[in-house]
Amino acid sequence: MLLGRERELQAIDQALAAARLGKSSCLLVRGEPGIGKTALLEHAVSQAGAMRVLAARGVEFEADVPFAGLHDLLHPTLALLDRLPPIHASALRSSLGLGPRIESDRLIIGAAVLGLISSYAEEAPLLITVDDAQWLDRASAEAIGFAARRLFADPVAVLIAVREDEESPLLGAGLLELSLGGLDQASATALLETAAAGKVSVDLAQRMLGATRGNPLALLELGRDAPRASASLHDDLPVATSVERAYLRRADGLSSEARRVLLVMAASGTPDVGLVQRAAAALGLERSDVEQAEAARGLVIERVGSVEFVHPLARAAIYHSASPSDRRAAHRALAEVMTDAEDADRRAWHLSAAATGWDAEAAAALEGAARRARESTGYAAAASAWKESARLTEPSELRAARLFNAAESAWLG
Structure with missing residues (x-):
């Protein structure tokens, strides 16, 4: 049971119930790191029962790999590609690296994703979860957002978690938002005592609540040290920094x-x-x-x-x-x-991450990645790859050409 999240749990349970009745619903869960977004998505999966589940998670290092997130999400559905109109199937195969590369309109790719999700939900209601969506590559986020906005009478529940103060195309998709704040004192104290495996004094609980602003992950990580807590409790540190220090100690x-x-x-x-x-x-x-x-x-x-x-x-x-x-x-x-x-x-x-200066091998590899992204209409990824390629390129004329390609791709995106 998640402490202090009754309102959010009710919203998720209602979304699942609606999907079982053949009605679509989408929720965008927002909050700072450690606030409980992942826990809510895991709760939804645990309550899905006989529903089908598609899941993906954004990975920071793959944010510039076009359609990486979409490939993870749709992998279980790929056997149904032939049910789509040929133009949709070809576009999606190209984007996911499963067929010849063709430059397709993003509208066609989005429609293909919508069609594939709808087909996958025909046999049983479907739950879709996307965690750490702030790190999804832009092409995947746009396609998922396009599909989510157009689900109405399909038995599909979509839950997307995005870190607060981070950018994502999904934030502009018009999805219903569920904003997570810190826990109240009663819930925070109960969580602290769970972490500390014993009673926590009122004064210590109040100080920890103030230091963490009710962030559940910070309360759990710092609460393990509650019996030996010092007076400071990292009061001067952001929640993320405090939690990172707790992880490093392990x-x-x-x-x-x-x-x-x-x-x-x-x-x-x-x-x-x-x-x-x-x-x-x-x-x-x-x-x-x-x-x-x-x-x-x-x-x-x-x-x-x-x-x-x-x-x-x-x-x-x-x-x-x-x-x-x-x-x-x-x-x-x-x-x-x-x-x-x-x-x-x-x-x-x-x-690129291993380079220390001019690096022809890394620059050429990034140019290849940029061309593949451009061919699959992953313009934002193409722009990032060409820009990084230019940074690692010593010959000035070649560097200028790669910067031009980066600017052109950014404009197209």
Whole structure:
């Protein structure tokens, strides 16, 4: 049971009930990091029952990879592509890297996404969740927003979580918003006592509530130290900074090698265990180091074939606490082992993150990513890739040409 979220839980339960009755509903959940957006989406999935579920999560490092988020979301539906009109099916196959690349109108791609979602919901009501939508690539966000706005008499509930004060095309889609604030004192105290596994004094509870502004994740993380709490309680720090420090303390007992593996996980932006293992080997790390990192309780969650951080702030804490040279080495190792054609765009950005100056290889890889994005109408992604390519290009004429292409793509977008 989520404490202090009765109003929000009721709204989500009503959306699920409406979908089961054949009526569409969309909710955009907004709030600061750790405020409980993910927990609400997880509640919806747990209550979905016999409903079908499609889920995606924005990944910061993939924000410039066009249609990456849409591919994750629609992967279970791809067997139904042939039900779409040929022009829609061809456009979507091109955008998702499943067929010949064609430059399609974004209206056609959005209509194809709408048609595919509707087809997938024909056999059972459907729940769609999109977490960390502020990190979705723009092309995916626009397509999802287009479809969500046009769902009316379909048995579909759409829940989208967006971090406060972050930009996303979905914010302009006209979806009903559910804004999350901090917990009240009674709920915050109950959460603190859960974290501390015991009673918490009224004074300490009030101080922690003031320090965290009722942020549930901060209360949980800082509440574990409540019996040993100092007077400061990070009062002068933002919530995100306080929580990141709490996550970093959990890595204190790990070897330096295991921390480097965690850095590779953070830099990869994906939960792919195989990729992390190959990159760790490229850095000269042992399998035992990977296993120690995968077992880091309170930092990562291990599932079948994947390991992911318990929260984006945990990932941010590990990544930003590493030295710039270590971060570059992690990105270089990831680029070295990403040899599949489908990883070409991600590899290009890892090469960019590993560069220390002019870098012809990274610049050429980014130009390739830009061309592929442009061919799939991912204009914003194309503009970002060409701009970064130009930054890494030494010959002035080639740099100017790439900057021109970046500006042209930005204008088209």
